[in-house]
Every structure is written in C-alpha cells, then in structure tokens.
Amino acid sequence: MEIPQQLRDSGLKATLPRLKILELFQHSEVRHLSAEDVYRLLLKENLDVGLATIYRVLMQFADAKILLRRQFEGDRAVFEINQSEHHDHMVCADCGKVEEFFDEAIEERQMLLAKQHGFKLRDHSLSLYGLCKDCVARDHAEARVSRLQQPYAGSARLMSKLSKLK
Amino acid sequence: MEIPQQLRDSGLKATLPRLKILELFQHSEVRHLSAEDVYRLLLKENLDVGLATIYRVLMQFADAKILLRRQFEGDRAVFEINQSEHHDHMVCADCGKVEEFFDEAIEERQMLLAKQHGFKLRDHSLSLYGLCKDCVARDHAEARVSRLQQPYAGSARLMSKLSKLK
DNA sequence: AACAATATTGAGAATCGATTGCATCTAAGG
C-alpha cells in the first residue's frame, strides 16, 4: 500500500516527519530501532525534527499497528515494522543483535496454558537472552589466544601484589 | 535458612532495612512487589527508610539471587522471592494480578530453538498478557447489565447530535 | 491558489523510575 494512504487510513496526516520515519523502518538495514536511533538517523539526513515528535509518532504508529513496540530486559523500547508474521526474539547480550524466530509448538502450548487457567490471552512476549553464534565463536577464539599468551592472568596477579604493598 | 545467615553468606550486613525487606517478601500476600510497593509497606510499619536504600537493597538481593527481578511490558520492575522453581508469568491487564506457570514442553522447545540458531541460551522471559479468570467473569457480568440498561449507547448518540449543533 | 479549520510540530520544561555522591550512622569483630 502507498504510505500516505496507509497514514490516512489511520487518521494521521501525511507529514514529513511521519513519512521519513516510516521510510526509515522500511529501508533500514537494522530492523529494531529505538527512538534515539530514529532521531540520530533523521538528523544525519539533515531533517530538523524534535525528539518529542519521534516519540509521538512512534506511539501513534504502534497504536495504528504500523509498528510494533518491543521492550527487551529493561532496555529502552525498540520498534519494528509490522509486516511479517508474528514472531519472538533472541537477543544477544554481547553484540545486541536481535534474531527472530517462530515456533508453532510454543504458540500452541501458550494457548493451552491460558485456557487451563481461564485466562483470556491477548498478547505474549517471549525473548531468549544469551550469546549469538558469532559472539560464541569470538569468545572461544579469544579464550584460545588467552590460554597461549596468558597476559591478563599474570597482570592480575601482579596488580594484586602491588595493591597489598602501598 | 536463618535470614541473618542468608545475608552474611552474600557478604551483606544484617541491617534493619534489609531484614525488614526480606521479611516483607517472605510474608506478604502479594508475591510481586515494586520498589515503591516495598517503600510504602515499610512506611506503614513506621520504618524510617529511604527509597534509595530500597533500590540498593533490592539490587543487592537480586545479585545475591535472594530475589528475582522481573519486568512486565514497560511497567516498573517488580521483585519476587527466589525460592520456588523456575516459572513464567501470566499478567492480567485489568486487575494486575500475576499468576505463575511452568511448562516443560515450552522450556524444551526454547532450548532446541536456541541450539538450532547456534545461540548460547542464558536466560529467557516469557509473559502472557490478557484477562484473568475473575476479570473475564466480571466483564461478562457487566456486558449483560449493559445490554439491559444501555445507558452509554443512548448517551453517545445524544452527544453526537449535540456536538453537530453548537 | 488562497482560505479556514484543525492537526502537528519543535523546543524546552516536567515527569517517571532508577541511580549515585556524600556526610553521617551502625553492625560486627576484636
């Protein structure tokens, strides 16, 4: 659908900030953007836009189901465009990368559990936290180097001695 | 285990604020308490304690694994005592009640999915949002009354007419 | 194209939950 039409359908005027923000989410390499991220990206394009406007527009887009609001572990909120199927997330604690996944079995269990509790399920949020493939590999590589050179262990022992002297 | 011992094992002195806070979590009807909740409950007991202390102590207890820190959908953080088995949560959007559940099948799928993505799983957070049993029942009851009396529908139509006049 | 009605904006102040710096207390081991 054309963007201006998409906005009009939500009762929102097609203003420059709104158009640019939507464009960002449709074309950015990174799928999950915080308000600050959006702010900085728009400044880079020489757009004179206030942070307050970003927050307002993001909220409106989330209300209109154009964007989805996500909040990982006490982090700042991030938004992603709402055009793929429902999914959950794996968040890398090291590099911050967010991977998406979907599992039918989990979805079904959730519905079953809700039913068993007499709970009317509206929404859910499932996030896995840990280290992504790349960061696990990097950690292993570093551990290997460290075992050969042992620069930090030696240094730590030295520091400990020094601190006891003074 | 005795409380003072539990504290000492974590390298924490057995101070009045800490003892009272732990006591609260062990005896309160409500299992999930925010820093503000704790603050108000302690004030009620005529404890002269600063909010900063609450935050500090809660953080220390979470570090020491005495409490668990939870964060539901952009809400303020809440804490619960860490003495039962791992579980996830159902949060009622209406009354705020938090129910706990555990599902082996979901846990296993999570581990499988992580493995498939080369992801080293450290932690996860699963929360179901919706209406609890009681609130569903109440909603139904109110809907029934409303169908009989229809006070709002009529009033809304009147308002609409009036707004077009002036 | 200019208008009027209305929604939207940017800037800064205000708010919210949470954290931190600091001078003052206090628990715990001698």
Add this chain to the structure above:
DNA sequence: CCTTAGATGCAATCGATTCTCAATATTGTT
C-alpha cells in the same frame, strides 16, 4: 567499648519518555 568497613538517608542526578504551548503545516473547501 572501639574501630572501621560497610550501610544509610537525603538530595542531586540520570536517561527515557511525556507534556505544554506557541508556531507551523496539512487538508478539504472555495
């Protein structure tokens, strides 16, 4: 009791978000 590392309350501060309001931009209508 006395020392001292650790803990406290208070106030200042933080980062994220929301609010306020005067100025501006969009939209449907002439």
